[in-house]
Amino acid sequence: MNPVRIAPSILSADFARLGDEVRAIDAAGADWIHVDVMDGHFVPNISFGPAVMKSVRGMTTKPFDVHLMISPVDAYLDAFAEAGADTITVHVEAGPHIHRSLQHIKVLGKRAGVVLCPGTPAKMLDYLIDMVDLVLVMSVNPGFGGQQFIPSQLKKIAAIRKMIDASGRAIDLEVDGGIDPDTAARCIDAGADALVAGTAVFKDGPHGYAANIAALRGQ
Template sequence: MLIAPSLLASNFLNLEAECRMINESEADWFHLDVMDGRFVPNISFGLPVIQSIRKASKKVFDVHLMIEEPGMYAEAFKKAGADNLTVHLEACPHLHRNIQQIKQLGMKAGVAINPHTPVQLLQDVLRDIDLVLIMSVNPGFGGQQFIPHTLDKIRTLRQKIDQLSLPVLIEVDGGIDLTNARAIAEAGAHVLVAGSSIFHATDPKSVISALKQADKQQHII
């Protein structure tokens, strides 16, 4: 199980310390949510922040673009330090072109889907991508509750990926904590994105460690 703490929930006043905590923890990726105030009703951070924190870590930078016209900025995010670049199916009328651009720039290509979007709409690009990001909350804000029917979407997608023997990772983002991580892992997820449950915890490193064992332990609470 890969764990990707979402910096959207971190203390921006002490971002260097938050990055140090992730570096010292068992976390695998930095998850970085970029919002434009158009595709989602919020604005987060952008290129300068990613460029700055890239200097503070050698872990994978998993950049999630919740923006319109992501193709205009793909090269800039590569230069800023992105290793994975995920775009939203709903924001890309020419999705295959966006995927090709990301891979040609040397990044892993991901496609995200919102809670209302069926996983079946991904079938024509599954062979071209490296990961699918299933949103388990409506994107735009942290601290929301996990939407239960996401588990069915994970199972359906995992079955299709296994059927085709594809090396595609299933990443899940939104409302993940120690009460539901095991169920999400059992449904077939490979990567857990967690924000509030990590950064608002008394001992964030312990939470990361427990989440990382979600697919192995009988009880993680």
């Protein structure tokens, strides 16, 4: 398994100084920059669109890990690809044609990811595992930061780890929601190799980012 990657979610950053925040988490040791895009329809919150993401793309060379919590999603894939996404992750629950979405992400030359909400079983990946580069397990119901980790997702993470290992493909297994040093360790033990964290990274201001990221790695 690859060493755990930490992807701070800029949803928890100070929006008044978003470019500086992206530079700060880069310097603090972030592996990816996680971009949570919410539409107020698929999830009960609105965050930002491709123009805001594009405005901070030049602040770092780290990969942009873009999680689209929007429905319908297909009409927006090109815009986020053009704005600088490296991985584009879409929900199986967001529309009836998940294969079409994943195929188009590939056509755009981006890594394709698929997301499962807490109530969605791992078996939903049975006919998708051969075409994804990343699986994202939501360990909270998407829409807001600062929620409590749902422990039942550990069983799902372990099940998906077995599916990935059996596939023989290099697929990242990412977890998002309620991640702190304790739940991070539990997710890694279950098989996760990438973790999204918002509050746990940004809570102490820029002087604390490096220590917070290290703590999520168990260092």
